[in-house]
Amino acid sequence: MARNALGIDDVRARTFPFPARHFTSAADLDRDTLIALLDLADGFVALNRQKAKKLDLLKGRTLMNLFFENSTRTQSSFELAGKRLGADVVNMSPRASSMSKGETLIDTAVTLNAMRPDLLVVRHPASGAAALLAQKVGCSVINAGDGQHEHPTQALLDALSMRRAFGSVEGLTVAICGDVLHSRVARSNVLTLQMLGARVRLVGPATLMPVGAERWGGEVFHDLRRGVADADVVMMLRLQLERMTGALVPSTREYFRFFGLDREKLAHAKPGVKVMHPGPMNRGVEIDSDVADDLAISLIQDQVEMGVAARMAVLTSLAARLDND
Amino acid sequence: MAEARPIAFLGARLVDPATGYDGPGCLIAAGGAIAEVARTPGLAGLSPDIERVDCGGAMLAPGLVDIRVKTGEPGAETKETLKSAARAAVAGGVTSIVVQPDTDPVVDEPSVVDFILRRARDIGLSKVYPAGAATKGLAGEQMAEIGLMREAGCLYVTDVDRPIVNSQVMRRAMTYARGFGVPFAHRPNDPSLAGQSNANESEFAGRLGLVAGPAIAERVMLERDLALAELTGATLIVDQLSSADALDSLRRAKAKDVNIHVTVSINHLSFNELDIGDYRTFYKLVPPLRGEDDRQSLIEALASGLIDVVVSAHAPAPAEDKRLPFDEAAPGAVGLETLLPALLTLHHEGRAPLVDLLAAVTLKPARLLSLDAGRLATGAPADLVLCDIGAPVRIDADKLISKSKNSPFDGRSLQGKVLLTLVDGRVVFDARV
Numbered sequence: 001m002a003r004n005a006l007g008i009d010d011v012r013a014r015t016f017p018f019p020a021r022h023f024t025s026a027a028d029l030d031r032d033t034l035i036a037l038l039d040l041a042d043g044f045v046a047l048n049r050q051k052a053k054k055l056d057l058l059k060g061r062t063l064m065n066l067f068f069e070n071s072t073r074t075q076s077s078f079e080l081a082g083k084r085l086g087a088d089v090v091n092m093s094p095r096a097s098s099m100s101k102g103e104t105l106i107d108t109a110v111t112l113n114a115m116r117p118d119l120l121v122v123r124h125p126a127s128g129a130a131a132l133l134a135q136k137v138g139c140s141v142i143n144a145g146d147g148q149h150e151h152p153t154q155a156l157l158d159a160l161s162m163r164r165a166f167g168s169v170e171g172l173t174v175a176i177c178g179d180v181l182h183s184r185v186a187r188s189n190v191l192t193l194q195m196l197g198a199r200v201r202l203v204g205p206a207t208l209m210p211v212g213a214e215r216w217g218g219e220v221f222h223d224l225r226r227g228v229a230d231a232d233v234v235m236m237l238r239l240q241l242e243r244m245t246g247a248l249v250p251s252t253r254e255y256f257r258f259f260g261l262d263r264e265k266l267a268h269a270k271p272g273v274k275v276m277h278p279g280p281m282n283r284g285v286e287i288d289s290d291v292a293d294d295l296a297i298s299l300i301q302d303q304v305e306m307g308v309a310a311r312m313a314v315l316t317s318l319a320a321r322l323d324n325d
Numbered sequence: 326m327a328e329a330r331p332i333a334f335l336g337a338r339l340v341d342p343a344t345g346y347d348g349p350g351c352l353i354a355a356g357g358a359i360a361e362v363a364r365t366p367g368l369a370g371l372s373p374d375i376e377r378v379d380c381g382g383a384m385l386a387p388g389l390v391d392i393r394v395k396t397g398e399p400g401a402e403t404k405e406t407l408k409s410a411a412r413a414a415v416a417g418g419v420t421s422i423v424v425q426p427d428t429d430p431v432v433d434e435p436s437v438v439d440f441i442l443r444r445a446r447d448i449g450l451s452k453v454y455p456a457g458a459a460t461k462g463l464a465g466e467q468m469a470e471i472g473l474m475r476e477a478g479c480l481y482v483t484d485v486d487r488p489i490v491n492s493q494v495m496r497r498a499m500t501y502a503r504g505f506g507v508p509f510a511h512r513p514n515d516p517s518l519a520g521q522s523n524a525n526e527s528e529f530a531g532r533l534g535l536v537a538g539p540a541i542a543e544r545v546m547l548e549r550d551l552a553l554a555e556l557t558g559a560t561l562i563v564d565q566l567s568s569a570d571a572l573d574s575l576r577r578a579k580a581k582d583v584n585i586h587v588t589v590s591i592n593h594l595s596f597n598e599l600d601i602g603d604y605r606t607f608y609k610l611v612p613p614l615r616g617e618d619d620r621q622s623l624i625e626a627l628a629s630g631l632i633d634v635v636v637s638a639h640a641p642a643p644a645e646d647k648r649l650p651f652d653e654a655a656p657g658a659v660g661l662e663t664l665l666p667a668l669l670t671l672h673h674e675g676r677a678p679l680v681d682l683l684a685a686v687t688l689k690p691a692r693l694l695s696l697d698a699g700r701l702a703t704g705a706p707a708d709l710v711l712c713d714i715g716a717p718v719r720i721d722a723d724k725l726i727s728k729s730k731n732s733p734f735d736g737r738s739l740q741g742k743v744l745l746t747l748v749d750g751r752v753v754f755d756a757r758v
Contacts, residue, residue: 106648126650127534128604147652148534184534211537212528 006046008055014040015057017321022134023314024143026152026191034159034195041160041306041313048084048309057316058087061118065091066108067144068124073279073304074144074154078121081311085319087119105129106136113137118322119315122146140318148182154278155188157310159196161302162233165274170197173270175221175228177203178237178259178286181210181248185278186237190216203227204237205259207248224259228269233299235276236261236287252285262288266297274299329750330376331355334711336366337380342387342684343700352385354707357749362701380711383744386683387699388420388708389665390690392456392480393564393588393636395657397728399440400429405641405728407441410661411450413726415754417662418710418743419637420451421691421698426458427485433458433469435477442478450753452708454694457482459498459509465489468498475505480694481562483510486611490516492549499559508586508693510562513547513571514612523652525598525613533604536652540568540615547571551578554585562693563587565638567612569622575631586693587631589623590638591667592658596620596733606647606654607733610638627685628677634693635685637664641729659727663734666741669714673740679714707750716742 016036020028029037047053063082067075075091082089094108105124112120113136120141122130127147134141145151162169174193180186180202193200200218202209214220221227228234239255249255266273275291276299283289292298332354339350339362351368353361353375361368371377391414397404405413407424414422424441426432432441438455445453457474459482461467471482482502489495489511502509522538524530530537547563551574554561563575566587578585592610597617601608608614626632640657647654660667668686672679688699698708722735746754 105650124650126652127536128652129650131603132648132650146534147650148536150534181531187532187534210528210531211526211539212531215528216532 006043008047011040011043011047014043015316015320017324018314018317021321022141023152023318024130024134024141024146025150026155026188028152029195031195034192037156037313037317038160038163040316041156041309044309044312045306048305053084054086055084056086058082058085058319061087061319062116063087063089063119063121063315064112064117065089066112066120066122067091067093068105069145071123071145074123077304077307078144078311081308081315082119084308085312085315087315090117105133109133109136113139119318140322142314142318145184147184149184150188151184152188153307153311153314154185155192156314157303157307158189158235158276159192160306160310161276161299162274164302164306165299166232169193172198172232173201173230174198174233174235175201175203175231176235176237177224177227177261179208179239180204180213180237181208182240183237189235190218194218201227201231205249224261224265225268228265231269231273233274233276234261234266234269238278238280239282239286241282256285260284260286260288261291263290266291273297276300276303278303329354329357329707331360332376332378332747332750333368333371334378334380334385335368336382337385337711338382339364339701340384340386340680340683341701342680342688343702345680347678347680352701352709354709354747354750357707359701359703359705359707362703378711378745383711383713385709385711387687387701388710388746388748389418389686390421390696390698391419391637391639391661391664391686392423392634392690392694393425393590394422394639394661395425395427395641397641398428398444399437403728404643407444407453408448409726409728410639411445411448411453413659413661414451415746415748416726416743418665418712418746419661420708420710420746420748421454421696422451422661423454423456423480423694425485426456426483427463431458431462432456432474432479433461433463435470435473438474438477438479451748454478454480456480456510459484459502460489460494463487465491465494468501471498471502471507472505475507481508481510483564486512488512488514488516488546492553495550496553496557499553499557499561503557503559508560508562510564511550512564512612513543513550515542515546518542518545523609523613523656524601525615527598527616529598533601538613540570540619543568543612544571544574547574551575551583551585554578555581555583558584560584560586565590565593565612565636566623566632567593567615567619569619572622572626572631579631586633588634588636589627589632590636591660591664592638592733593620593623594627594635594671595667600733601651604651606649606651607658607731607735609651609654609656610658611656624671624676628681633685634690635664635668637661641727642731643729647731657731658733659725659729659731661727662725663720663732663739665710665712665743666718666739667734669741670739672714707747709747710743711745713742713744715740718742
């Protein structure tokens with residue numbers, strides 16, 4: 001495959017300074033920057049598949065992972081991305097129990113800033129927390145999920161996975177299915193996919209659809225079969241366990257019956273459809289194992305691999321901007 | 326306190342909501358009261374001893390009556406004291422304020438009412454009146470000592486931001502308050518429908534991922550309150566209406582012979598939800614800012630008289646309570662010093678006659694609470710504001726007198742500079758150069 005021929009020189013040639021100091025929203029990017037980031041990430045995919053993965057693009061830089069919410073997957077993805085680029089990586093998981101969460105955020109920001117990190121990856125349960133932090137620190141802030149707002153690197157890795165599977169995102173029909181209301185993944189993906197020219201659909205029960213979602217630029221469906229009809233990609237969202245107890249949906253079995261993805265429902269999609277999920281999955285709730293584990297249709301494992309490469313691209317680009325400052 | 330020296334205001338633009346007069350005139354304040362009002366630019370035979378203020382066409386109007394002000398006293402004096410609130414008030418031309426009972430301790434019995442009144446007398450700036458809690462501890466369960474608080478000097482009862490969910494408690498408290506002639510204020514909000522929301526449910530809040538509640542929660546509760554006002558005959562103050570949808574309910578109720586008065590906060594006349602922008606917590610308010618359609622409907626309702634009173638909804642919150650993620654930040658905005666210039670915006674934009682706008686912050690709240698204020702007439706207390714209504718002012722939150730600086734008008738340009746404020750004929754604020 002031609003892509004595997006990409007080497008470190010290609011990566012260097014594709015490196016460009018990030019257009020903003022921080023990456024807190026998919027809206028921080030324009031289409032050209034987004035495509036340039038995907039090209040850069042492609043280079044890292046190739047390098048990551050080599051035996052010697054260690055690079056020195058971030059040598060001397062310090063990356064801090066600041067996770068106010070637990071996330072093994074995202075945190076290790078950023079950690080690995082930072083380490084492969086040669087950065088010093090520090091993981092912090094402040095406990096929010098003794099103080100109010102807000103005090104912890106601001107206090108921690110001030111403290112961390114004094115340690116002079118270069119890149120700060122933050123996940124926080126409140127929408128807008130990453131943007132708030134960005135106002136308080138001198139380093140680059142990367143949003144790794146803020147409440148129900150955004151998770152922009154997830155959208156980037158999703159776009160990368162789709163582009164590698166289909167050659168281009170433009171013209172694809174992508175059905176984003178499930179708990180759109182509470183999903184930061186959905187919000188970032190809607191922005192990113194539309195920028196790349198995909199047709200986005202939002203599918204889910206009416207109680208899990210945000211007010212005004214029909215004005216987000218895609219069609220809204222409350223029937224999974226109709227929502228995935230002729231779709232190229234079906235992206236399932238995680239349903240948080242605490243939301244299945246009758247307040248928003250009556251039960252997990254009812255949810256699976258109408259909104260869980262199984263082979264029968266997937267048969268309505270376009271032949272060659274790919275299934276995605278940001279993880280971690282609730283098997284038997286939003287997705288059937290039979291579908292999730294079928295490597296012929298599931299991109300779920302690719303998403304994890306692409307996650308490291310996409311984050312390496314973001315970190316490299318942000319660091320290139322720091323180099324210029 | 327020293328007896329106020331007589332002052333003659335010459336060449337003013339008198340605006341008197343009580344008579345509807347808006348035109349040239351003079352006014353003499355003496356002995357704490359208005360001694361003379363004339364609709365001529367000058368006065369003949371004026372004693373040379375009297376201090377003269379040449380108004381140069383600036384507006385002379387009754388001082389403002391702001392019936393919804395929070396301070397932090399007693400209990401949270403770092404936010405705002407009665408004194409700092411009173412200083413902020415007179416700097417904004419506000420000569421009477423009604424402070425809310427959600428302090429620590431709660432104003433739910435007469436000794437706290439008494440404490441506030443004594444403290445206000447000592448401060449001697451704006452007039453300060455307490456509102457009492459409708460229920461003990463604002464818990465919405467048992468009635469507070471409404472009669473005793475009335476006797477001690479509270480002007481109305483309210484549970485402030487906490488809705489009284491139990492309709493029987495609400496009915497009985499309203500009925501009881503009516504018996505003492507005490508107006509009953511309630512902010513309509515169905516909490517089970519609104520949930521723990523921090524923003525208005527809309528496409529905008531959805532994109533920001535904010536925890537949002539629907540505007541309809543206001544109408545649902547308002548319908549109940551209006552029905553109970555009809556049933557009990559109580560004087561109901563609908564506190565801070567915010568949604569266009571609720572106005573229809575109001576229109577229907579007002580067509581009947583029901584004693585309903587409606588307030589709106591200056592913030593909801595000035596801003597909409599989009600001002601939240603990138604999670605700006607100074608625009609996190611209770612009720613939340615709603616859509617532009619709502620704002621326009623509220624302005625029209627004020628102009629038509631459907632909404633009676635405009636309040637500052639002054640709610641001080643220090644920086645540490647605001648510099649938080651939006652969902653965690655304290656709600657509320659300070660507003661005493663910006664109420665008048667912000668309201669004047671509606672005059673400059675031609676949305677309502679000046680005298681009508683002023684009535685909503687002077688005569689109407691005064692009448693509602695039986696205060697002798699809001700009129701320029703011989704014998705009335707000389708509570709006055711002199712304001713150059715055309716003068717540009719740029720609001721700088723750091724320069725506000727309030728102890729807390731959480732003003733959503735920070736950095737905005739308004740028109741209307743308060744030059745002089747008098748309370749009972751005494752100059753309590755003077756910004757003339």
